[in-house]
């Protein structure tokens with residue numbers, strides 16, 4: 001009877017955990033007796049939601065989804081996984097906005113990071129209504145509240161927090177992070193595992209350059225705090241580390257004063273050399289008021305750019321800026337020239353600097369070589385500027401065009417070869433095919449990146465971030481992926497040493513080439529923090545214990 005009772009109890013527990021579903025064969029039985037087992041969900045709705053991502057190019061069904069209520073829960077799960085003889089893959093999933101299954105774990109466990117925000121509750125819905133009035137695990141520390149002698153304000157953000165939540169909370173104190181991504185519905189842990197770049201990165205560096213401290217749960221289940229001074233090896237490994245060394249459960253992010261408004265311009269070019277010359281000139285100007293000398297002008301606070309092809313619609317999720325009349329004129333310019341370029345710049349301002357903003361912009365425009373008459377201006381709140389992609393997203397969602405396949409290709413191109421890239425890719429490969437989705441091009445400074453971090457960039461002082469953000473609305477993403485392969489082949493054959501951003505490779509030798517001289521350090525750190533190669537297997541870097 002003892003045996004029967006025990007069997008009944010284990011059986012009941014498994015049914016509760018699994019919502020009447022049988023225990024997945026891929027998971028060790030002993031897992032069901034851990035305290036945190038109650039946080040595992042094995043129902044098909046949850047596992048199916050975690051099987052794919054924004055890219056909709058892959059499907060890797062996990063055995064279970066783990067909904068932690070604290071970093072301690074994650075540590076308990078990883079300690080258990082680390083003790084197993086048979087590797088048990090574990091992937092933290094932020095908001096699932098990768099495109100190649102980087103946050104997946106076939107037959108393993110996906111950690112639904114967003115459930116940390118709600119104390120372990122999750123309904124598996126990847127797009128629940130946002131509750132900005134409930135900040136979640138966010139704490140803003142100003143210099144008066146935190147007297148550590150640095151005088152810096154910062155925010156402590158849970159790794160699961162969306163950047164839009166971080167912005168909303170910091171703005172209440174008149175503060176904001178300095179470096180952004182174009183889209184804010186991405187998690188802190190997700191973008192810090194890559195880099196986080198946008199039009200502010202030329203000046204303030206990528207998001208990973210603006211982190212002061214992290215809490216991380218390693219692949220051995222240890223909970224560690226790290227910074228440039230404390231466990232620096234782990235700190236540098238995790239930033240840009242593609243989820244390979246630990247789960248980020250808290251990030252301390254530097255803040256600066258938030259402006260109130262943004263004057264935003266878009267200027268069109270038909271000549272790529274003039275376009276890039278102007279972009280490089282603009283990023284060379286100091287943007288900060290206190291640094292301005294009489295000789296230097298106030299520069300833009302944000303500089304980006306994009307490419308328009310005559311064979312693609314002008315309207316995409318980044319173009320909510322234009323009126324219909326403007327769209328017509330831009331289309332005609334593209335039809336006339338085949339390929340045109342749009343330089344985008346913004347100046348931040350508040351009540352004190354408002355009277356000067358008009359003049360500041362005019363002075364900057366004087367030096368630029370855009371096509372006369374092709375200047376478009378906008379003036380928006382800081383929140384609306386940073387959250388600009390949301391409008392485009394909602395528009396596409398309403399037409400069923402957001403949840404489609406996204407075979408994106410993002411590369412960093414050395415400045416010395418950007419004209420060749422234009423000739424071979426924008427005016428060559430892409431012109432020959434019909435594409436859909438924005439193409440972004442803007443320059444960044446290498447010295448704003450920290451070489452000790454895991455991220456990789458080309459070996460030149462200035463390089464261009466090029467994003468080819470394709471959408472395959474009527475299926476057929478394979479053709480676009482073949483086009484991406486053509487782009488990479490062209491670069492290879494022409495000796496253009498690009499580095500993929502948000503990299504996707506399937507072979508070990510490709511990863512070794514990607515990391516170049518950083519590869520040995522990357523492997524060494526993996527051996528130290530995740531020797532059984534349990535974490536984020538969807539990146540496809542390590543397939544066996546080290």
Ligand code: FAD
Pocket residue numbers: 053054091092093094095096097098099102103104113159160180181182183186187188189190191193194195196197198242243244246247248249502536538539
């Ligand atoms: P996920 O896709 O969930 O995870 C990404 C990787 O990080 C996975 O390997 C995962 O296992 C790991 N991971 C997730 N959370 C953690 C954690 N807490 N600790 C450790 N590892 C973790 N990027 C830019 O730099 N600039 C942009 O302007 C930009 N714009 C974008 C716009 C859109 C519409 C989309 C879809 C993506 C954009 N991205 C941009 C790319 C984006 O930064 C990455 O895809 C990022 O990984 C997405 O964050 P996520 O929270 O969805 O991460």
